[in-house]
Amino acid sequence: MRDVIIIGKGPAGISAALYIKRAGLDVLVIGKDYGALGTADKIDNYYGFERTISGKELVENGIKQAERLGVEILNQEVVSIAKNERFEVKTPENTYEANLVLLATGKKRTGINIPGFERFKGKGISFCAICDGFFFRGKKLALIGSGDYAAAELEELRRFTEDITVFTNQMPITTDKFESGLKIVTDKILSINGQDRVEKITTDKGEYPVDGVFVAIGTASAADFATKIGVLTDNDKIIVDSNYMTNLEGLYAAGDAIGGLSQIAKAVADGALAAVDIIKKAKILKKGK
Amino acid sequence: MAIEITKENFEEEVIKSDIPVLVDFWAAWCGPCRMIAPTIEELADELDGVVKVGKVDVDAQPELAYQFNVMSIPTLIVFKNGKVANQNVGLISKADIKKMLGIE
Structure with missing residues (x-):
């Protein structure tokens, strides 16, 4: 049983993991691909890089940084999330449990642009x-x-x-x-x-x-999990409150999954801000035991 | 309190209703349905006398689900004067349900 599971190892997920780990909590990051950043050739608008950096390199650096601080990161694909007494996060290999979950899986990319696709949603x-x-x-x-x-x-x-x-x-x-x-x-x-x-x-x-x-194209996105678990969305974007929590107690979302500016700076900030409330909640839940 | 709609009382409670009817198609095994259920009950109380609120358990009433092409739940349907006036598939907020009903 973990305090927190973060789904997604892009800038929002890893940024949150850094804060949560440094707050002394048990955090597990699970993610399979690098999302939108994996194919971004050159990043020139993110603070602190004198020379240009590729999206892939930036994500890999973030992962290494988190691992150096002791964050456990699993290269697995999350296929479902359920909430009973705790959250159960399932991959093809295993099921992991946590008190709190952060969805940081990026944008939804699961549609296909063909005639009939929009029209028959909910009608087959x-x-x-x-x-x-x-x-x-x-x-x-x-x-x-x-x-x-x-x-x-x-x-x-x-x-x-x-x-x-x-x-x-x-x-x-x-x-x-x-x-x-x-x-x-x-x-x-x-x-x-x-x-x-x-x-x-x-x-x-x-x-x-x-x-x-x-x-079920590609990997499941935050919006896919939201549909299954009963989280409110608006045009496939997860709706969160000012603490980055969804309408489901204990489930948070950050980064591209919640919409807004699709930029690394915003994702990193989302992750840090979500972490603030997650840390507070996780510590209360720990004391309650 | 939302009323239970069945194929037996559908005609009387929904089609012949003189006020709009919000019908929630749900099932016990559906996670998102459980999430929306409290909102539906709140609306039933808040809109008492203005909008009738009913629930169709698709497990028990597959004929009603089929009749209205419900293939994904939760589905909310607004009936006005016995006809489908508005329909939404998936979880939505209370404010958006009120919009569906034309109340705000």
Whole structure:
């Protein structure tokens, strides 16, 4: 059991981790990729770098800095968060528990820009197997995705139906958790079609009749977790109060996940400010034991 | 207190209602539904006499869920004069529910 788990190892997550660790608390950071910064070629607008630095280098420096201070950082992908008595954060490898959780997973990047996608959201297109799988008991489903997150959603959907086809939409398969014999279509998805509800997926190679489409592209974003756990969002941005806490007690969010200026300086500040309240809360919870 | 809507009382409570009806489609296993439930109850008390507030348990009432194409919960539907006037899928704030109802 940790005091705090931080999901995401970009500037918001690592910045928060530095403060929380130095306050003497037990903090675990879990993250898989470098998000938007991983592909930022040159950073010239962040304080303190005489020469230009790449986004990847900056993130790697931050991780090394946190590790030097004793922060434990796991290179795993978080596939679900649940709150019972405590928060349970699940990766394909393990489940970790904490009193408080900070979401610092960056921007949502899980949609696809094709005809029908916006129109059928909630009408057969779902981002949450645990919430909506029930409506598709015994039905024919498509699951769009190709990584660990998709595999976790697939496992959830299996409780409701056997007839599931994974559509990778030409993305490489990056999980080893897909079951053998799984139906996988690698075509490029062109559109999602139907009248009042989803009826089929059209790809560059053909048409596939389906009753529902579940979306789990890439790694789960903060907005994906929010949908599942009941956190208020506004246009996929997590709504937080002035202490960076969401409407769910003990769950915080910072950085690009909460919107605003998409800049490193802002993410670092978010992380530090969120840490202030997290430290206060974590110490109260520790005393309460 | 929100009233329980079933396929038996739907016609009477929703379609024939002379005031707008806010219907919350929910289920016991749905986390976000549990988060929105207190807000729905608050609105039922606050808007008593102005808006009728009802809840449909999709587990017990799959026909109603199907009839209104509910495939994701929580879904909120506002009925006015027996017709769907507004609909929202997913968790929203109390202020936004009031906007859906045209009250603010």
